[in-house]
Amino acid sequence: MSPLLIAFVGVLLVPLFVASWRLSLFGLVAQGFLLAWISYQLDPALDTVGSWVVMFDLVVVRGLGAPLALYAVLRAQGATARHDVLSPNLMSWTLAIALVFVAFRFADMFVPLEGNEHSFVAGAAAGLLLGLLVLATQTGPFSQMVGALRIENAIALFELGGHHRDPWMHLPQTVLLVATVLLFRWYLRTLPRPSTVAVSAVEGMTQ
Amino acid sequence: MTWLFLVALPLASALAVLAIRGTSRASTVLLVTAAVTSIVATVHAALPTQAAFLEGYFHGDATVQLFAPVINVIFAGISVYVRARVATEPASRRFVFLALVFLAASNLALLSNHLLLMWIGIECTTLTAALMIVRPDAPASRLASWRYLLFSIVGLGLVLLGLSCLTRSMELAGQPPTLFLDAMPAAVANPADAWRALGIGLVVLGIGTKLGLAPMYSWLPEAYDEAPAPVTAMLGAVQFNCALVLLFRVVHIYRPGSGGLITGELLAIGLASVAVSTASIVATRNFKRLLAYASINHAGVIAIGLGLPISASYGLLLYVLSNAFIKAILFLTAGKIEAHYGTKDKSQIGGLIKDLPYSGLFLMVGTFALLGFPPFGSFLGELLILSALVTSGQMFVFAAFCVLITVSFVATGRTIFPMIWGEPQQARTWPEQRITQGLHKLIFFVLLLVLGIYIPPQLNLLMTQVAHSLEGP
Numbered sequence: 001m002s003p004l005l006i007a008f009v010g011v012l013l014v015p016l017f018v019a020s021w022r023l024s025l026f027g028l029v030a031q032g033f034l035l036a037w038i039s040y041q042l043d044p045a046l047d048t049v050g051s052w053v054v055m056f057d058l059v060v061v062r063g064l065g066a067p068l069a070l071y072a073v074l075r076a077q078g079a080t081a082r083h084d085v086l087s088p089n090l091m092s093w094t095l096a097i098a099l100v101f102v103a104f105r106f107a108d109m110f111v112p113l114e115g116n117e118h119s120f121v122a123g124a125a126a127g128l129l130l131g132l133l134v135l136a137t138q139t140g141p142f143s144q145m146v147g148a149l150r151i152e153n154a155i156a157l158f159e160l161g162g163h164h165r166d167p168w169m170h171l172p173q174t175v176l177l178v179a180t181v182l183l184f185r186w187y188l189r190t191l192p193r194p195s196t197v198a199v200s201a202v203e204g205m206t207q
Numbered sequence: 208m209t210w211l212f213l214v215a216l217p218l219a220s221a222l223a224v225l226a227i228r229g230t231s232r233a234s235t236v237l238l239v240t241a242a243v244t245s246i247v248a249t250v251h252a253a254l255p256t257q258a259a260f261l262e263g264y265f266h267g268d269a270t271v272q273l274f275a276p277v278i279n280v281i282f283a284g285i286s287v288y289v290r291a292r293v294a295t296e297p298a299s300r301r302f303v304f305l306a307l308v309f310l311a312a313s314n315l316a317l318l319s320n321h322l323l324l325m326w327i328g329i330e331c332t333t334l335t336a337a338l339m340i341v342r343p344d345a346p347a348s349r350l351a352s353w354r355y356l357l358f359s360i361v362g363l364g365l366v367l368l369g370l371s372c373l374t375r376s377m378e379l380a381g382q383p384p385t386l387f388l389d390a391m392p393a394a395v396a397n398p399a400d401a402w403r404a405l406g407i408g409l410v411v412l413g414i415g416t417k418l419g420l421a422p423m424y425s426w427l428p429e430a431y432d433e434a435p436a437p438v439t440a441m442l443g444a445v446q447f448n449c450a451l452v453l454l455f456r457v458v459h460i461y462r463p464g465s466g467g468l469i470t471g472e473l474l475a476i477g478l479a480s481v482a483v484s485t486a487s488i489v490a491t492r493n494f495k496r497l498l499a500y501a502s503i504n505h506a507g508v509i510a511i512g513l514g515l516p517i518s519a520s521y522g523l524l525l526y527v528l529s530n531a532f533i534k535a536i537l538f539l540t541a542g543k544i545e546a547h548y549g550t551k552d553k554s555q556i557g558g559l560i561k562d563l564p565y566s567g568l569f570l571m572v573g574t575f576a577l578l579g580f581p582p583f584g585s586f587l588g589e590l591l592i593l594s595a596l597v598t599s600g601q602m603f604v605f606a607a608f609c610v611l612i613t614v615s616f617v618a619t620g621r622t623i624f625p626m627i628w629g630e631p632q633q634a635r636t637w638p639e640q641r642i643t644q645g646l647h648k649l650i651f652f653v654l655l656l657v658l659g660i661y662i663p664p665q666l667n668l669l670m671t672q673v674a675h676s677l678e679g680p
Contacts, residue, residue, distance in 0.1 A: 110401055128368070135361065141353060148360050155368050162375050163384065168264075169323045176330050180360065183334060187353050192346065 004041070005119040008034045008157065009100065012123075012130050012150070016096050021074055021083035024146050025067040031127075031153045032063025039160055050167030057174040058156065061181065066149055069185040074142065077189075085134055085143055092137060099129040120161030127154025141191045145184045152177065208260050210251060210267045213244050213275060213314035221307035224300055233303040234290045240307060241283035244314070248275040253665060259320045263387055266320040269672035274452055275317055277528060280654075281444045281535045282310050284647035285437045288539050291644055292437075302339060309335040309441060316449040322370055322386040325453045326363065329417065332446050333359040339441070340434040351426075351433035358426035362416025366453075369409030376402035391460045399464045407465055410457050411472050417450040418506045421479035428487070431499035432551070436542020439495075443502050443534040451509065451527060458513060459676050466516055473514030474604055480507030481608065485615040488622075493551045495541050497622050498534075501577055504615055505530050511608065512592040513677070515599050520674035522591020528670075529576065529584035529658050532651040537573040539648060540566050544626075553622050558631035565645045567627050569652070574623045576655055578616050584658030 011034065015027035036058035043051050086092040107122035127150055134147030159165075220240040224233045252275065257267035289306070309332050316328025333356065340352035373395075374384035380397040395403070412423075419427035431439045458469055484503035491497050509530070512523035543566045548556050559567035576583040589612075596605040657663070662670070 110405075132361075135357075144357055148357060148364075151361060151364050155364055155371070158368060159371050162371055163378060166323065166386075169321070169327070172327045173323075176327065176334065179334050183337060183356065187349075187356070191349060191353055 001114075001119045001122070002116065004034055004038050005123045008038075008123050009126055012127055013096065013100065016086045016130065016134075017093060019082050019084045019088060021079060021142060022071075022081070024083065024085050024143075025071050028067045028146065028149055028153070029063055031150070032058055032061075032066075035153060035156055035160065036063060038157070042160060048167065050165060050170060053167055053170050053174060054165075057170070057177065061174060061177050062149075062153060062156065065178065066181045066184070069181050070142065070145060070188060073185055073188045083142065085138070085146060087137055092133075096130060096133060099133060100126045103129055117161055120157060124154045124158035124161070127151070127157060141187055145188065148184075209247075210257065210265065210271070210275075210318050211261070212247050213279065213318065214311050216240055216244055216247075217307045217311035217314070221304050221311065224304045224307060227300070230300055230303070233300045234286070237303045237306055238283070238286040238290045241279065241286040241310065244310065245276065245279040245283045248279040252276050252669065259387075259389055263389070264321050264324055265318045266389070267318065269669050270452060270455060270676065271317055273524075273528075273666075273669045273673050274448055275314065277531055278313055278317070278445045278448055279310075281440070281531060281651070282313075284535055284651055285440050285445075285539070287647040288440075288542070289437050305335045305339050306437075306441070309339070309445070313445050313449050317452055320388045322388065322391075322453070322456065323367075325449075325456070326366055326370070329446070329449055329453065330359075330363050332449065333363065333417075336438060336442055336446060339438045340430055342433070342435060345433060348433040351429040354426045355430040358416055358423055362413045362423060365409045365413030365416070367413075369406045369411075369413060372402045372406030372409060376400055376406060388456055388460070395460060395464060397464075399468075403461070403465060404468055407457070407461055407468055408472060411454070411469065411476075414450050414454045414457075415476050415510070418447060418454070418510070419480075419503045420476045420506050420510055421483050421503075422476070424480060424483065424503050427503055428496050428499040431502065431538070432493065432495045436539055436545070439499075439542070440535050440538040443538055444531045447502075447506070447534075448527070448531055454513065455673075455677060462516070462678065470514045470516055473510045474601065477507045477510030477512075477514060478604055478607055480504070480510065481611045481615075482507075485611045485618070488615050489618040491622075492553055494553045494556070494622060494626065495545065495551045497553075497619065498537050498541055501615070501619060502534060505534075505577075508589065508592065508608075508612075511604065512588075512595070515592070515595045515601070516678075518598060519592050519595030520677040521670060522588045522595065523677070524588075524670050524674055525584045525658060526588025526592065529588060529655055532655045532658075533573055533576045533583075533585065536569055536648050536651050536655075537577065540569045540573060544570070553626055556626045557629035559627045562631055569645060569648045570623065571627050572652055572655075574619065574627075578619060579612075582659040583655050587659060 008031065011027050011030040015024045036055060039054055039058055046052060046055065086096060103125035104122045106125045107118050111118040111121050131147045131150035131154060134150060135144055138144055138147065217240055220236050224236055227233050227236065251267060252272040256269055256272060259266045312328045312331035312335065316325045319325040319328060337352050337356040340348055340355060342348040370386060374386065377384040377394045379400060379402060382394040382397065385391060385394050416423040431442065434442065462469060480503050484500045484507060487500040488497055491500065509523065509527055512519045512526060544556065544559065544563065545551055547563060559570060576585050579586045579589045593605065596608065
């Protein structure tokens with residue numbers, strides 16, 4: 001497994017264990033840049049419009065645009081530093097690690113030979129399963145947005161591993177992703193925030 | 208090429224709306240645009256099918272010819288409703304702009320000869336619909352809109368992942384990976400492999416989410432309940448059919464090699480959807496929610512019909528087309544009733560046939576059609592699906608289906624009929640209703656009757672062609 005993909009799995013996992021919304025967003029930034037790096041390694045020439053569209057998607061939209069858009073809202077709202085992306089208990093953490101093992105087992109089944117393709121499938125499956133775990137366990141809009149963006153990044157990683165790319169299709173997909181991020185920002189600004197009572201109860205338990 | 212008018216005109220009108228002052232003029236633009244696209248789609252349906260054009264990204268086959276007039280005519284009816292509401296409840300220019308983009312994206316999805324382009328069209332309808340669900344005076348609608356968007360993004364994400372798995376399967380089989388509909392049958396001629404099975408599974412699950420099928424259906428009752436009536440009708444009768452056409456395309460291509468998987472998955476999620484919606488129909492007191500659960504129920508019936516390998520396709524199409532008009536009638540009528548009574552609680556509404564005679568009448572015929580009474584197309588469609596269940600030996604599904612449909616039949620009647628014929632809860636004075644206000648629903652009703660009593664030869668030919676295509680390339 002390449003160091004880049006190991007790093008990708010790392011940035012998938014670490015923010016789940018640290019209760020900070022800033023780290024969650026940093027995780028998304030890191031995912032976007034790692035995806036761009038992987039894409040660059042696969043196509044270093046960058047000699048087609050399609051390659052530049054992919055790079056724009058990964059660096060500007062996923063790596064910078066989406067996390068910064070959410071960061072600006074939370075900062076303006078004066079959100080408290082603590083934020084659990086997963087419920088802070090042993091069960092959730094065990095489940096998260098188990099899902100990464102399941103993802104690798106899945107990759108073993110679908111791509112029996114070790115190599116780049118195996119790593120792409122394992123990384124994408126881990127990203128997808130952890131994204132679904134976040135969505136399944138969280139009710140707050142911010143966590144759900146992070147979960148959805150994790151799933152989007154996992155799909156992008158899986159697509160990088162394939163050879164079928166249509167630049168004519170990638171451009172509107174990127175435009176739709178930008179529109180989605182703008183909508184996320186709007187919802188985060190306007191949706192009622194999770195009740196402060198519930199937040200302080202969680203913090204009280206962990207103090 | 209002229210098919211693209213269905214995309215270009217709504218987009219041009221959307222841009223024009225931005226420059227127009229006044230919601231009344233904007234809603235007129237919406238109405239005129241929808242009327243013109245309806246006429247264009249209907250005229251094209253009568254012309255010969257058109258092979259792929261514009262680099263192969265678009266086409267005008269029998270499925271497009273069948274569904275384009277349906278969704279455009281329904282959208283025109285919705286526009287009449289919006290235009291009528293402007294007098295009492297101004298529809299903003301923003302709403303009209305979004306509705307026009309929604310129409311353009313729906314037509315784009317239908318006309319696409321490429322699975323990813325269809326996906327893009329449906330995603331675009333999702334983003335615009337999410338904004339339209341929000342009502343400024345109802346905070347709950349914002350939450351419903353968010354849940355709708357979240358489920359849709361996840362569902363469409365699964366579809367995208369599934370499509371990637373399908374192209375990977377083609378690569379591994381030594382075929383050129385493609386998502387062009389006309390090229391795919393040749394590219395998937397090899398025996399099925401694990402990537403293909405995974406891809407089909409994800410695509411069906413993802414589209415099932417957009418259709419409101421179990422297990423990811425929980426967004427639907429909330430979104431249909433909270434959204435303004437025209438938006439509910441757009442989701443239930445326009446977007447639903449675009450997503451369904453995407454599912455039809457996948458089934459058409461993959462049925463020959465992976466029929467067992469498609470049958471198993473569709474029957475399972477279809478039956479589960481009918482079961483959960485039936486339980487919810489029994490429990491609810493909110494009549495708009497009841498209609499939303501009935502939509503899940505119908506989506507389940509459609510999934511079951513589509514899952515059957517043979518002989519149900521014609522009945523399924525009859526059911527799908529009837530379903531589109533039924534939903535349009537019922538959701539638009541529900542909006543009117545809610546606006547008048549100021550409640551969605553069934554126990555607070557009674558004597559509709561006296562209070563609001565036309566709305567009461569449309570609720571009555573819509574409910575009869577919903578429950579599958581003759582002479583509506585839904586009756587014949589459901590009968591053909593039930594018959595196909597028996598002939599294909601799916602006796603367990605048949606038995607469960609019959610029990611669940613009977614329970615939902617009784618529960619729906621128990622909720623809706625007292626609203627129509629029961630005693631009014633309190634004396635109210637209403638402005639007199641005019642039949643012209645319900646002309647669009649009357650047209651839907653006539654079309655429903657046509658589907659049940661006499662199907663014109665041209666429509667019959669189209670339905671036969673589409674039904675044949677659902678059984679494989």
